[in-house]
Ligand code: HEC
Ligand code: HEC
């Protein structure tokens with residue numbers, strides 16, 4: 413009996429000691445060995461809650477190992493991700509690292525609201541108005557590391573930033589010039605009319621007249637109104653192998669089109 417009381421007292425003492433130790437050391441170490449010693453605390457790279465010995469609590473908002481690569485200096489996988497963001501021109505629709513068009517949600521804010529796993533899932537299985545880039549899983553992991561690294565460099569975005577308006581696909585959609593003349597082959601997000609077009613024979617033209625669209629006109633040149641006009645008049649005069657047929661537009665129709673394509677982006 414006395415022995416049991418003593419044991420209980422000892423246990424209580426031990427528990428108290430552990431709780432106060434939580435303040436000075438990370439309880440992650442009660443289950444994990446130290447690694448990357450000298451490069452910061454566990455939670456500096458992985459988030460999580462260092463004050464609990466219970467896995468579910470300790471792992472809250474955990475950044476798993478594969479998404480924590482961006483925390484390492486000059487990490488090659490993160491560099492691959494940064495290149496993919498450029499190559500696929502994600503900024504034609506998203507603000508990333510403070511730069512890009514606001515045609516869709518800011519990915520700087522998404523990295524705060526969503527877990528790395530959720531971000532990866534959004535890229536692997538994109539929603540209706542986001543192109544499917546058919547990336548391999550390792551490429552998606554690289555991109556998520558890049559998003560986290562860019563976001564980490566940014567000050568928190570102002571809360572009252574206007575969000576994109578999402579338009580009903582039904583209603584008046586489909587009767588604008590883009591939907592009629594370009595929509596059978598192209599899709600795009602626009603500031604004025606939301607998501608337009610249904611086809612995917614040609615590229616997604618979101619932000620085509622902005623600096624965040626690929627410089628794909630010719631010889632690494634970016635698109636502008638004059639070049640778009642020349643392209644529409646005769647694509648093969650620009651690229652000999654172009655599959656797109658000429659689209660004849662009157663001056664008024666072309667001005668109308670420019671009004672639909674225009675975006676006010678973030679530099
Ligand atoms: C109670 C024990 C326990 C504690 C405390 C704990 N972990 Fe874990 N952790 C585990 C186990 C077990 C795994 C193996 C995967 C799983 O079961 O989730 C794991 C996996 C991980 C992984 C790898 C996940 C992946 O998929 O790459 C990381 C990173 C991690 N823990 C970080 C932490 C950090 C940081 C802390 C402290 C904030 C912590 N853990 C606290 C038990 C623990
Ligand atoms: C400088 C950043 C950094 C620090 C500090 C750090 N980690 Fe990691 N951790 C990583 C990275 C990056 C990975 C991915 C795989 C790798 O490079 O080892 C990882 C992977 C892991 C894994 C998965 C390992 C596996 O083999 O699957 C666990 C568990 C983990 N870390 C736990 C911890 C714990 C616990 C601490 C604190 C002692 C800690 N990490 C400190 C960056 C860090």
Ligand code: HEC
Pocket residue numbers: 496497500501502503504505506516517519522526531532534535539541542543545555600601616618
């Ligand atoms: C044509 C426009 C467009 C392009 C280009 C685009 N996206 Fe998206 N993306 C969207 C839309 C639309 C959504 C859905 C936003 C919503 O939930 O309202 C989205 C959502 C996301 C989400 C989820 C955000 C969240 O809040 O959960 C991620 C992550 C994402 N995109 C990453 C990317 C990456 C990485 C690229 C480049 C490889 C990319 N996107 C290119 C349109 C685009």
Ligand code: HEC
Pocket residue numbers: 590593594595596597598613614615617620626628629640643644647653654655656657659669
């Ligand atoms: C019948 C299908 C079709 C229609 C209609 C069409 N396009 Fe295209 N477009 C394409 C195809 C296919 C490509 C891919 C490049 C190529 O091989 O021609 C393309 C490429 C483009 C490009 C080059 C994009 C890049 O990054 O290389 C632009 C700009 C463009 N179209 C604008 C328009 C506009 C604006 C309209 C409407 C006024 C339109 N297109 C109507 C099929 C079409």
